[in-house]
Amino acid sequence: xxxxxxxxxxxxxxxxxxxxxxxxxxxxxxxxxxxxxxxxxxxxxxxxxxxxxxxxxxxxxxxxxxxxxxxxxxxxxxxxxxxxxxxxxxxxxxxxxxxxxxxxxxxxxxxxxxxxxxxxxxxxxxxxxxxxxxxxxxxxxxxxxxxxxxxxxxxxxxxxxxxxxxxxxxxxxxxxxxxxxxxxxxxxxxxxxxxxxxxxxxxxxxxxxxxxxxxxxxxxxxxxxxxxxxxxxxxxxxxxxxxxxxxxxxxxxxxxxxxxxxxxxxxxxxxxxxxxxxxxxxxxxxxxxxxxxxxxxxxxxxxxxxxxxxxxxxxxxxxxxxxxxxxxxxxxxxxxxxxxxxxxxxxxxxxxxxxxxxxxxxxxxxxxxxxxxxxxxxxxxxxxxxxxxxxxxxxxxxxxxxxxxx
Numbered sequence: 001x002x003x004x005x006x007x008x009x010x011x012x013x014x015x016x017x018x019x020x021x022x023x024x025x026x027x028x029x030x031x032x033x034x035x036x037x038x039x040x041x042x043x044x045x046x047x048x049x050x051x052x053x054x055x056x057x058x059x060x061x062x063x064x065x066x067x068x069x070x071x072x073x074x075x076x077x078x079x080x081x082x083x084x085x086x087x088x089x090x091x092x093x094x095x096x097x098x099x100x101x102x103x104x105x106x107x108x109x110x111x112x113x114x115x116x117x118x119x120x121x122x123x124x125x126x127x128x129x130x131x132x133x134x135x136x137x138x139x140x141x142x143x144x145x146x147x148x149x150x151x152x153x154x155x156x157x158x159x160x161x162x163x164x165x166x167x168x169x170x171x172x173x174x175x176x177x178x179x180x181x182x183x184x185x186x187x188x189x190x191x192x193x194x195x196x197x198x199x200x201x202x203x204x205x206x207x208x209x210x211x212x213x214x215x216x217x218x219x220x221x222x223x224x225x226x227x228x229x230x231x232x233x234x235x236x237x238x239x240x241x242x243x244x245x246x247x248x249x250x251x252x253x254x255x256x257x258x259x260x261x262x263x264x265x266x267x268x269x270x271x272x273x274x275x276x277x278x279x280x281x282x283x284x285x286x287x288x289x290x291x292x293x294x295x296x297x298x299x300x301x302x303x304x305x306x307x308x309x310x311x312x313x314x315x316x317x318x319x320x321x322x323x324x325x326x327x328x329x330x331x332x333x334x335x336x337x338x339x340x341x342x343x344x345x346x347x348x349x350x351x352x353x354x355x356x357x358x359x360x361x362x363x364x365x366x367x368x369x370x371x372x373x374x375x376x377x378x379x380x381x382x383x384x385x386x387x388x389x390x391x392x393x394x395x396x397x398x399x400x401x402x403x404x405x406x
């Protein structure tokens with residue numbers, strides 16, 4: 001069996017596959033899709049076995065620098081022949097030529113390539129996730145996205161099963177400065193110095209917060225809707241730990257004295273820096289007992305860091321946030337999860353933010369009032385009908401049209 005996929009490698013070595021469902025002329029081409037962001041090397045090897053795949057071919061748009069290292073590594077790990085071709089269908093890697101005639105009429109210039117700054121954005125988002133511990137909800141528990149390692153010498157002591165269970169698109173940060181990486185070809189993940197991480201903390205873009213202070217701030221936000229960010233921070237160090245949210249365990253910190261769950265090194269997983277992946281997962285399961293995760297059912301804890309970032313983005317020290325979980329005119333509701341807009345009041349400006357599109361919309365006070373009612377399923381309440389009176393049906397229709405398009 002032969003599987004073919006089209007990929008693009010950006011400037012920081014992240015590899016993205018073009019989803020065949022979104023690619024060209026009514027799915028004319030038989031293309032495979034395997035998610036590099038949410039799957040590990042071990043997952044991919046299992047996938048090849050399951051597919052009983054004899055040949056797996058990458059057609060790469062762009063420069064396949066990291067992809068070449070990855071394919072050379074894979075060819076040592078699997079009986080499947082992994083091939084690499086460029087968009088001119090010139091073979092770069094492979095034991096023999098593949099028959100690819102059916103793909104040669106693809107207009108690669110028409111492919112929807114990622115934006116030029118996507119790699120920079122991925123680095124920024126990744127650093128924020130690694131410092132705070134907050135990763136996307138769709139990311140699988142215990143899939144490692146970031147390794148933070150004290151020095152280069154420790155890399156050779158890390159158990160190989162750790163690398164096998166890192167997401168194919170993940171990276172390694174080295175704390176101590178280095179000039180070059182010995183045997184760099186043996187590492188299939190991008191390796192960066194931690195300078196950007198340390199500068200964000202040194203510049204107070206991310207700060208530590210105690211559990212008690214966080215609970216006080218969030219209680220105030222629940223009661224009033226107000227959020228404060230007087231120092232314009234981007235977030236909190238180890239927020240996922242301090243907030244006692246469900247731990248995804250998508251990061252590991254490896255130092256000479258052991259492996260830690262958190263950046264501040266308050267939670268040591270093991271003193272054995274050569275511990276295997278399964279040993280670490282078992283120890284993390286013991287550390288993260290369900291009874292310790294007290295805020296799983298308090299969704300404001302998930303939303304609060306987002307509010308902090310919004311204030312930083314808006315360059316505002318404080319704002320009132322209209323969400324299902326905060327109080328404005330109506331009491332909070334914690335059983336709401338499906339919403340794509342929130343309201344923000346700062347000074348005399350009211351805006352709606354679309355989580356779906358990332359757009360801000362300037363609105364008036366009445367819209368904010370209706371937005372809260374909408375988020376809390378109160379649009380047909382007596383209060384709203386009295387407020388709008390004869391204009392109820394018309395105003396509601398206009399409001400829902402705007403919400404739908406936001």
